[in-house]
Amino acid sequence: ERAMSLPSEEQIKQEHYRDARFTDKYDDIWQSVGKCVFCDLREKYVFFEENGVVMTVSLFAYIDGHFMIVPRRHVRSPKELTQLEWDTVRKFSYIAKKLIKDVHGVKGMQLLQKDGSNAQSTVDQHLHFHCVPFDAPDLSVWNYRKLKHTPLENVALYRQARKKIVRTARKYEDEYAQPYALPIFCDAVIVNDRQEVLLMERSKDATMMPPHDTLPGGHVDDFGRTIEQELVREILEETGLTVDPDELQLVASRIDEVTYAKSSPHLNVRYGQRVKFVYNTYRLTGVASDAPLRSGDDAARLYWQPASEALVSPKLTPALQESI
Ligand SMILES: [Zn+2]
Structure with missing residues (x-):
């Protein structure tokens, strides 16, 4: 609906991005990229930056309005962010929610970060946070499974891992706590x-x-x-x-x-x-x-x-x- 005059070739590419998730073409596209797309962010998709953290639209959006918060540095996990980068992510997530409401009239947002390959992130090597407008719950329908553990069994399992928790807290203080x-x-x-x-x-x-x-x-x-x-x-x-x-x-x-x-x-x-x-x-x-x-x-x-x-x-x- 917005009047954007693009060369028809570019317009076709843009529509291809737009429809990729819906038409299952995303997986094919992904195979052919092979390098870190977030180290090589295209500036034309970035719309805000502070302190080495950007807000950029998603080429393969889940939903209209979907964008991402991405640190420029190639880090895998929030623990590697500097305090300033982390504070900036926090600030951007606040701006993101307001922006989604203002631009798309959607009051809710899911802030999503997939960590580790089991969580099936295709770009899990470079930390990024999805800001997904949450207008209906159909984007977060889980494939529910029959569960092994009751809530009390779950908490018992995590409490039994107390040594792991304390050791990891100490390791974080050693390696990642930023002054x-x-x-x-x-x-x-x-x-x-x-x-x-x-x-x-x-x-x-x-x-x-x-x-x-x-x-x-x-x-x-x-x-x-x-x-x-x-x-x-x-x-x-x-x-x-x-x-x-x-x-x-x-x-x-x-x-x-x-x-x-x-x-x-x-x-x-x-x-x-x-x-x-x-x-x-x-x-x-x-x-x-x-x-x-x-x-x-x-x-x-x-x-x-x-x-x-x-x-x-x-x-x-x-x-x-x-x-x-
Ligand atoms: Zn990267």
């Missing part, structure tokens, strides 16, 4: 008028691996406030001390990694989760040694320790001792 979007963590060396440092034993569900004591502190959660205001909130929650943010002095800012001891109630397993942070350490001096303390949040117990003892305490990590 592009680091959370911000801050803690405080709080020193009283007797040159003692305030330390905390961590509560059961906030222990480190291996277990050790820490300074009061925590994550920046509210980015509408300053880092110092966030630290003041953490200090209040964990120690009961009310601190003026202006009195906090930044003494170290670094990229660091901690290992939290996690326990999964579903898998009944304890494991270490490594997280990288931008790690800011502040110093606060002159706190009254008799100031009332009230442990809360991640702090199970608070204690003052002479700085000289803290420096050799087996309950503290070398990194923390360096902060002190």
Whole structure:
């Protein structure tokens, strides 16, 4: 219906693409391609790009309006995406849904990614996400089979694989976790008028691996406030001390990694989760040694320790001792 004047040869090719799925010609076409079509994307089909990720129409569309989100880089799986690429896919999937509604008047979208050859993706070597307008459920009719497992048997099978889950999570942290979007963590060396440092034993569900004591502190959660205001909130929650943010002095800012001891109630397993942070350490001096303390949040117990003892305490990590 749109007036597009194409040479008749090109028009015939375009209609061939359009009808290929419906006429079962797609499989024949596919055999003859033989190279990675997504490494060799034709720009005339691309309609948006950011951060090395494109939105491109599908030559062999499942349904009118079908398009794809494709990273330019030849990667096979979402785990290989950089944080920026992944965020872009997330953003594009949002745009995609709005676009399908606006252009085609279809309110639903299926975001589909086929991983691995058993899932029968013909281009499974180059990651891509299908954005498929979902106007009727006839595109997702499954060939239902007689099943072997009940729901409880299924969950039991996956829970039995707890070692695999934890090992794979660790492997992901080793090989694919990307430090592009680091959370911000801050803690405080709080020193009283007797040159003692305030330390905390961590509560059961906030222990480190291996277990050790820490300074009061925590994550920046509210980015509408300053880092110092966030630290003041953490200090209040964990120690009961009310601190003026202006009195906090930044003494170290670094990229660091901690290992939290996690326990999964579903898998009944304890494991270490490594997280990288931008790690800011502040110093606060002159706190009254008799100031009332009230442990809360991640702090199970608070204690003052002479700085000289803290420096050799087996309950503290070398990194923390360096902060002190
Ligand atoms: Zn490729």
